[in-house]
Amino acid sequence: MNLIPKFDPVRVFLEPWSTPELISWNSQVILMGLLVCWASGMIGSFIVVRRMALMGDAISHGILPGVIIAFLAFGSLDVGPMLLGACLAGLACSFSIEWLQQNSPIKKDASMAIVFTSFFALGVTLINLQTGHLDLDTDCVLYGEIGLTPLAPNITLAGNNVGNRSLWVMGLICLIIVSLICLFYRQILVTSFDATLAHSIGLPVKSIQQFLMLLLALSTVASLESVGVILVVAMLVFPSVTASFFFSRLPSILVCTFPLGIAYTFGGFHLAYWLDCSIAAAMAITATVCFIAALGLCPNSFLWKIVAHKKSPHN
Amino acid sequence: MDSRITKGIKNWIIYLGILSASSLLLDAKQIGSGEEFNWLTQAERFFEMKDPSVRRVALGALLMGISCGLIGSFVVTRRLSLFGDTLSHAVLPGVAIGFIWAGEKDNFSLMIGAGLAGFAGVCCISLLRKFTKIHQDSSLGIVLSAFYAIGICLLTRIQKIGYSNQSGLDSFIFGQVSALSSDDLIGLLIALGFIGIFIVLNFRQLLATGFDPQFSKSIGIPNDFLQFGLWVLIAFCVISSLQLVGVILVSAMLVIPAATASLFSKRMKEYLLLSSLLGAGAGLGGTFLSFLGKNLPAGPIIVLVSSSIFFLILFLRPEKGVLFRWLNARSVQSRIAIENMLKTAFQIVEQNGFEDNEISSLEIMKRRGLSRAEVEKEIENLAHSGLATKNLSSNPAANLPPQTVLTLTPKGWEYACRIVRNHRLWELYLTDEAHYEPDHVHDDAEKIEHVLGEETVRQIERLLKNPKTDPHGKLIPSITDIHQGSLSRST
Structure with a gap:
């Protein structure tokens, strides 16, 4: 009945990797975590620069009605329709936010809050209307369970078993995101930092914005299954904010996403193993710990300022 | 030209009519599936208010609408809309800790826990703002996800340890009207009281700090103190409304009625009055609608009602509304x-x-x-x-019509x-x-x-x-x- 179990290094760090079955299971979980962290972290760096950190939150709530409607329309829990429905709803959400902002006196933050809560309310109502014949687990959508990744069915390609479906979907999306960002790096960079300049040199600012929202929706939807609605925000915001304590240039921050993703995944995995709790939540807690550490240790942190202040009290 | 406009309006009316008729049909189908469920008798039951549970829910929704509308008008004018969202997520670890502390679902301890967690969240946001250069939106995201992660971690832990009566905790995420107790009503009433007193006492100061922080600082109004007070009150409002609409939709109630009111009010007093009225109206209307159908959750319906009011007003308000502007542009x-x-x-x-x-x-x-x-x-x-x-x-060309x-x-x-x-x-x-x-x-x-x-x-x-x-x-x-x-x- 104790809340925090005793910390046993052998059990926490070695037991998950002790038998071949456990290794194959856990490595899939870890791989999924890495993919989610990297995909969200890359997008998140641009989102944070644009001061839209909570857009991920908005979109991840907004996709709920899309998921439910896709389920009602196709009658199955297949990945394809779900992903489609969720993406459409996510895009609809971001379009409505944009529209409301431009065509009414409502400010950006309020229009975000109005749109995503309305979408979410619609989704919850739909779920409730369909109780009885809908076995969609709301808990799963809200919290996500990355530990169940290996349970996804395997894909067979030309008779060969090529592995876990969730992993392939997420890997593909991660690849798409990373390669698109590499390809259009300059365009996205200019529009993120100086939309006016971008417009004056002839870049399609609005379509780039929508394209980024599409990528955000895609990565959010794909990681939803594993980390859940709310922790997507953590994976979007934490890597770039943590890295920005040490680096001021965007390329370094983007590169930093990769080691930070590894740290979050492994840290979260073992933390969850120790505390016996949700892995996704543990990953977000690890990210928080990393953030606090970076906050304290970065070159011009407030801790140093306090120390310096105490040394010269009459200053 | 006038005839064209009237034609346009006529088309719109027909369109809306078809829409509402089809939605009524849909409703009828939904309701028809229930066995002895007659929405007329349900409506009668609602209006008679003899049922204590109906009375309680309606009163709760009314109180929540008023207090959310009041505090929400400050939230919207100060662009704190996502602050409510963050706070409503940040109370989760408090709820879990309150639950562990009491050993069962006891509203009082849950409220205390949520209050402490909300306060801690407010402190974290203001610390991040004071000591780092992180933008407000990122710091909101950080606090939101960090607190929520801790909350989920604790909740899954509670499940694993196997407390018996933990099912009630779910209601904090979606809200559960049927579990609304008179304690919750008292909580709502206290929150409303605090908000009312705070606004009445500090009305001028709030106005000054909200619209011109530099000026208000120069005449000696404690800006930071007022801001902090407002944040604490938002947290209070969020916590007291949790049981009704749940964690995620509380922020909707904070923002939507106030945003609706902002579409046509110019002065702050009028604005406060309107947004609290709209909040109360949405609360009552949503409760009524959810009572009509089977399986209709009150919280989301309340939110849907208030957002439909918002969009209706956005489209139809005279002169500046989207519909009017469109017609005008066409003419x-x-x-x-x-x-x-x-x-x-x-x-x-x-x-x-x-x-x-x-x-x-x-x-x-x-x-x-x-x-x-x-x-x-x-x-x-x-x-x-x-x-x-x-x-x-009169003289057509040879090979042309x-x-x-x-x-x-x-x-x-x-x-x-x-x-x-x-x-x-x-x-x-x-x-x-x-x-x-x-x-x-x-x-x-x-x-x-x-x-x-x-x-x-x-x-x-x-x-x-x-x-x-x-x-x-x-x-x-x-x-x-x-x-x-x-x-x-x-x-």
């Missing part, structure tokens, strides 16, 4: 189209030396670069507004003259007074001819000393020409 566009047609007609008549009053549609098609169908439609419009009459051509021929009525002729006069006067004004090159002035005149008023035209005319010809050597029809009715006969 302006159709006026411009008619004026362009008239101008073309004038030019064609002028080209023929004011001899022939008949204007063939072929000529118009050539000049305007429009398709046959488009020109036919525009001619139809002209005829419809009494500016021209149309007949079939019969041409429509246009003749301007006196009214149409006068109108056409006025437009051409506007255009040419403006061109002359630009070349003579603003020293534009003569080949640069056409595009500008093309736009301004539709908006020049009679007064301005007179002024320009006086300034240019009643000119007869424009920079391209064409005739400028004068007022006497227009009033005598026909240029063609006078020249």
Whole structure:
């Protein structure tokens, strides 16, 4: 009945990797975590620069009605329709936010809050209307369970078993995101930092914005299954904010996403193993710990300022 | 033109009618699936208010609507909308800790836990703001996800340890109206009381800090203290409403009624009143609707009601509403189209030396670069507004279908003259007074001819000393020409 179990290094760090079955299971979980962290972290760096950190939150709530409607329309829990429905709803959400902002006196933050809560309310109502014949687990959508990744069915390609479906979907999306960002790096960079300049040199600012929202929706939807609605925000915001304590240039921050993703995944995995709790939540807690550490240790942190202040009290 | 607008409105009404009818049908189908479920009797039960549970829920929704509307108007004007969202997520670890502390679902301890967690969240946000350069949105995201992660971690832990009666915790995420107790009502009442007292006591100060922080600082108002107080009150409001609408939808109640009120109120007092009324209305309406159907959750329905009110008002409010602006734009566009047609007609008549009053549609098609169908439609419009009459051509070309021929009525002729006069006067004004090159002035005149008023035209005319010809050597029809009715006969 104790809340925090005793910390046993052998059990926490070695037991998950002790038998071949456990290794194959856990490595899939870890791989999924890495993919989610990297995909969200890359997008998140641009989102944070644009001061839209909570857009991920908005979109991840907004996709709920899309998921439910896709389920009602196709009658199955297949990945394809779900992903489609969720993406459409996510895009609809971001379009409505944009529209409301431009065509009414409502400010950006309020229009975000109005749109995503309305979408979410619609989704919850739909779920409730369909109780009885809908076995969609709301808990799963809200919290996500990355530990169940290996349970996804395997894909067979030309008779060969090529592995876990969730992993392939997420890997593909991660690849798409990373390669698109590499390809259009300059365009996205200019529009993120100086939309006016971008417009004056002839870049399609609005379509780039929508394209980024599409990528955000895609990565959010794909990681939803594993980390859940709310922790997507953590994976979007934490890597770039943590890295920005040490680096001021965007390329370094983007590169930093990769080691930070590894740290979050492994840290979260073992933390969850120790505390016996949700892995996704543990990953977000690890990210928080990393953030606090970076906050304290970065070159011009407030801790140093306090120390310096105490040394010269009459200053 | 008026008839076009009314036609547009009629179309809209029909469209809305079909929409609402289809939704009613859908509703009927939903309700019909329930066995002995009759929404009339349900409505009667609701309005009689004899049921204690109905009374409790309705009262709770009313109180929540008022307090969320009041505090929400400050949230929206200070652009803190996502702050409510963050706080509502941040209370989760507090709820879990309160649960562990009490050992079962006990509202009081949950409230205390949520209050402490909300307070901690507020502190974290203000610390991040004070000591780092992180933007507000990122710091909100950080606090939201960090607290929520801790909360989920604790909740899963509670599940694993296996407390018996933990199912009630779910209601904190989606809200559970049926579990609303009188304790919750007291909580809502206290929150409303605090909010009311705070706003009444600090009304002037809040107004000053909200709209001009520098000024209010200079006259000695404690900005930071007020801001912090407001944050704590938001947290209070969020926590007290959790049981009704749940964690995620509380922020909707904070933002939507206030945003709706902001669409038409100009003064803060009026704004507060309106947004609390709207909140209360949405609360009551949502409760009523959710009571009508089976399986309809009250919280999300309340939110849906308030967002439908918002969108309705956004579309239909007079003058600035989206629908009105659209209709207005359409009427302006159709006026411009008619004026362009008239101008073309004038030019064609002028080209023929004011001899022939008949204007063939072929000529118009050539000049305007429009398709046959488009020109036919525009001619139809002209005829419809009494500016021209149309007949079939008397001498059709050999291998073409019969041409429509246009003749301007006196009214149409006068109108056409006025437009051409506007255009040419403006061109002359630009070349003579603003020293534009003569080949640069056409595009500008093309736009301004539709908006020049009679007064301005007179002024320009006086300034240019009643000119007869424009920079391209064409005739400028004068007022006497227009009033005598026909240029063609006078020249």
